[in-house]
Amino acid sequence: MSLVVGLTGGIGSGKTTVADLFAELGAAIVDTDVIAHELTSAQGAAMPAIVRAFGTAVLQKDGGLDRAAMRRLCFSDPAMRKRLEAILHPLIRGESVARCRRAGHAPYVLLVVPLLIESGAYREYVDRILVVDCDETQQIARVMARSGLSEDEVRGIMATQAGRAERLAAADDVLANTGARDELQTGVLALHRRYLELSRRADVQGHA
Ligand code: ADP
Numbered sequence: 001m002s003l004v005v006g007l008t009g010g011i012g013s014g015k016t017t018v019a020d021l022f023a024e025l026g027a028a029i030v031d032t033d034v035i036a037h038e039l040t041s042a043q044g045a046a047m048p049a050i051v052r053a054f055g056t057a058v059l060q061k062d063g064g065l066d067r068a069a070m071r072r073l074c075f076s077d078p079a080m081r082k083r084l085e086a087i088l089h090p091l092i093r094g095e096s097v098a099r100c101r102r103a104g105h106a107p108y109v110l111l112v113v114p115l116l117i118e119s120g121a122y123r124e125y126v127d128r129i130l131v132v133d134c135d136e137t138q139q140i141a142r143v144m145a146r147s148g149l150s151e152d153e154v155r156g157i158m159a160t161q162a163g164r165a166e167r168l169a170a171a172d173d174v175l176a177n178t179g180a181r182d183e184l185q186t187g188v189l190a191l192h193r194r195y196l197e198l199s200r201r202a203d204v205q206g207h208a
Contacts, residue, residue: 096111
């Protein structure tokens with residue numbers, strides 16, 4: 001299997017932006033959020049189990065998951081959230097690992113896991129952890145601009161995630177996204193070169 005780098009960071013830190021830059025350089029990207037959306041779209045592999053657990057009230061007209069309805073349900077009842085996670089998490093993990101395995105053509109894989117530090121579930125699959133880091137005020141401003149959520153709502157989400165210090169303590173590599181978007185390129189290129197070198201070394205060792 002290729003070298004797998006776990007990419008994580010708080011909401012709005014810039015994970016997607018950074019992953020896009022790595023993809024342009026030739027990295028394979030496996031994004032757990034993308035997989036979660038696929039699994040819960042119409043015909044998604046998680047939908048039969050979700051309908052069995054929650055009924056058809058959480059369906060959109062097309063048969064995909066009505067995310068707003070599900071969010072309301074989980075918000076009012078933590079047991080519902082647990083039930084949903086028990087269905088989704090193993091499926092997301094299985095699909096993520098399968099996609100990492102299939103990415104053998106790429107020199108390395110970036111596995112994007114927003115809650116990598118919090119869940120611990122992916123640590124055994126990643127060779128190292130890259131944290132995208134920015135100030136909390138920047139996180140809040142970026143998420144508010146992107147989503148229309150209020151500051152309190154963004155802070156509420158951030159409160160469920162690891163803090164900046166905890167995340168940085170778990171990082172093998174840190175990419176600062178504290179400046180303008182085009183300042184990211186230099187840091188991404190330096191890390192790309194490092195990952196190419198690490199994957200070459202792993203290849204040599206693997207074939208020794
Ligand atoms: P995440 O995937 O970690 O939630 P995104 O990559 O989606 O974060 O970035 C959050 C928002 O902030 C997006 O709208 C993105 O375009 C914007 N953004 C990312 N990096 C910067 C930056 N350096 N300067 C300004 N806006 C940024």
